[in-house]
Amino acid sequence: MIESLHSPHIARVKALIGSKGAKERREQGLFIAEGIQCAREALSSSHGPEIKILYATEQGLSKIAELDLNNLEIIEVSEAVMKAMSDTVSPQGLISLCYLPENSIEELTSDGHSLFIYLHEIQDPGNAGTILRTADAMGISAVITSRNSVDMYSPKVVRSTAGSLWNIPVYEGIDFTQLADKFPDLQKLLLSSHASTSLTDITVTGDCVAIFGNEARGVTAADLGSAVIEVAIPMAGRAESLNLSAAASIVMFTLSS
Numbered sequence: 001m002i003e004s005l006h007s008p009h010i011a012r013v014k015a016l017i018g019s020k021g022a023k024e025r026r027e028q029g030l031f032i033a034e035g036i037q038c039a040r041e042a043l044s045s046s047h048g049p050e051i052k053i054l055y056a057t058e059q060g061l062s063k064i065a066e067l068d069l070n071n072l073e074i075i076e077v078s079e080a081v082m083k084a085m086s087d088t089v090s091p092q093g094l095i096s097l098c099y100l101p102e103n104s105i106e107e108l109t110s111d112g113h114s115l116f117i118y119l120h121e122i123q124d125p126g127n128a129g130t131i132l133r134t135a136d137a138m139g140i141s142a143v144i145t146s147r148n149s150v151d152m153y154s155p156k157v158v159r160s161t162a163g164s165l166w167n168i169p170v171y172e173g174i175d176f177t178q179l180a181d182k183f184p185d186l187q188k189l190l191l192s193s194h195a196s197t198s199l200t201d202i203t204v205t206g207d208c209v210a211i212f213g214n215e216a217r218g219v220t221a222a223d224l225g226s227a228v229i230e231v232a233i234p235m236a237g238r239a240e241s242l243n244l245s246a247a248a249s250i251v252m253f254t255l256s257s
Contacts, residue, residue, distance in 0.1 A: 041163030048166030060093020129160020136164035
């Protein structure tokens with residue numbers, strides 16, 4: 001068991017979740033997933049990121065005792081070491097050091113009824129994680145992000161997904177034209193508060209992508225470099241707008257129904 005607060009394992013974990021974590025994650029090909037739900041999903045899913053090392057306290061291990069841990073490298077740590085490693089106020093006793101998946105957009109396929117989500121330069125980790133979690137719940141085929149979007153493997157995003165990162169493929173840094181060229185018949189719907197077409201009037205006729213822009217600036221067809229159908233969420237109340245993750249949830253539910 002690791003009990004020393006000067007252990008290099010602490011430094012390794014902190015480097016991956018610190019202010020320069022994005023650079024460290026890219027260079028090492030690793031990321032951190034903290035908590036019980038992420039560990040459960042990683043250990044029970046046949047796809048998604050693979051765990052390299054599981055750091056665990058005795059209490060943390062007791063929470064996943066029903067799972068098969070035989071082929072997993074487990075490093076037990078003290079409660080003090082776990083707290084030093086953790087990015088949360090109240091650690092759950094489990095930190096998974098995971099391999100970054102190497103998903104290529106060339107591997108993405110459609111079946112004629114696929115529904116994709118495209119996130120253009122979104123910045124808020126909570127929004128990104130919540131959107132991915134909702135996408136998982138709504139049976140979305142894949143989540144795709146543009147360049148200059150939030151790192152989908154940053155600690156806050158991973159935590160916000162509540163384990164859904166293991167259930168739905170993520171493709172990062174993809175220009176929208178790559179997606180449009182790959183699927184020429186793709187129905188392209190851009191959420192816009194200025195649109196005259198209501199989301200409820202749209203009929204999905206084949207493969208479809210729902211596009212969501214930056215929280216402050218949004219996104220236009222010109223930004224995307226492709227023709228799109230702009231749609232708006234009809235709102236009967238007095239609120240002028242919705243939080244991005246709330247709006248995305250409504251769109252995903254509507255399109256998947």
